[in-house]
């Protein structure tokens with residue numbers, strides 16, 4: 001059967017479908033999703049509160065509109081429970097659907113905290129539009145929000161919530177925000193900027209238990225201190241969704257392993273987006289999935305194209321202290337050289353042994369220098 005099935009209608013699945021339709025208007029295309037199939041830009045979830053955006057206003061098209069735009073079938077509220085790579089089929093709602101080519105655009109799951117307490121199951125994570133709707137509803141009439149994790153998503157929500165008038169506490173075992181991404185000086189400058197707005201930081205500590213309290217929750221921290229909050233947001237990381245592929249005998253590591261044609265270890269099964277591991281890299285960001293979608297669209301339409309990754313910057317959406325960072329995920333242990341000039345503007349660079357610039361971080365007004373620096377960075381893949 002000459003057809004393509006894409007599992008997942010996040011940015012990866014829908015971007016691939018769009019790119020594919022630019023090259024092939026006819027081949028039958030089916031997208032299957034466990035959610036409602038609305039199209040939205042996930043990065044907006046962590047800066048929608050300050051701009052008073054309701055969850056529904058973040059979706060620009062529903063599944064029927066997407067199906068019409070893409071000349072595709074979009075099957076919603078349908079979870080694929082098995083893949084049979086031999087007979088080229090997937091199982092969904094006890095039905096068997098056959099494919100010629102299958103694409104896994106499954107995304108990632110938020111890491112769940114394994115804590116003590118009678119309310120641990122009530123900590124919320126925001127990783128899709130439905131999660132955001134739940135979080136948005138939980139905030140109504142509430143004031144005090146505790147965020148577990150001072151990584152990218154935790155910091156963006158801290159900035160958004162404090163700007164929207166909430167009281168915010170952030171707890172993280174590290175020593176400064178975005179500890180695994182930013183040089184210390186940049187992390188501390190972000191910490192200071194958000195603290196000036198009122199964010200309470202609790203570094204060097206972990207949440208050990210969440211219990212119900214009179215008006216909300218009581219969080220116990222590893223230094224025996226306690227915090228009260230009306231809503232608890234967990235932002236402690238993401239884990240690529242690999243189980244479906246693994247159960248089908250497809251090779252997985254941190255993510256679903258693919259080659260540069262985005263093909264998994266099973267013939268004619270491909271993967272991209274947050275679930276995929278490309279060249280040893282799991283990159284849960286928009287730019288890598290766009291690169292992958294363009295290459296894979298060409299491959300699926302009959303012209304094999306290997307994905308390439310230029311150096312890709314990440315914009316950290318903390319308006320209190322804007323940051324742009326580009327650092328190869330394949331490099332670890334590099335030494336940042338940082339300088340701070342007036343108004344807390346920071347520039348950081350790191351070089352390899354041959355003195356080639358390999359990464360940079362820019363903050364405040366210096367973020368405007370991004371393009372010229374990017375042009376000098378070597379490609380990642």
Ligand code: FAD
Nearest residue numbers: 008009010011012034042043080106107273274284285286
């Ligand atoms: P998802 O959007 O998670 O889509 C996965 C799809 O697979 C869903 O449709 C789901 O229903 C479906 N699915 C999964 N399993 C099954 C199954 N078994 N059967 C059927 N369907 C299934 N990146 C940036 O570059 N810049 C940013 O500023 C930025 N901000 C972010 C802010 C937040 C709050 C978050 C959470 C992420 C942010 N990111 C950002 C990351 C970026 O949004 C993601 O990398 C990207 O959206 C992932 O898209 P995806 O399609 O791979 O996954």
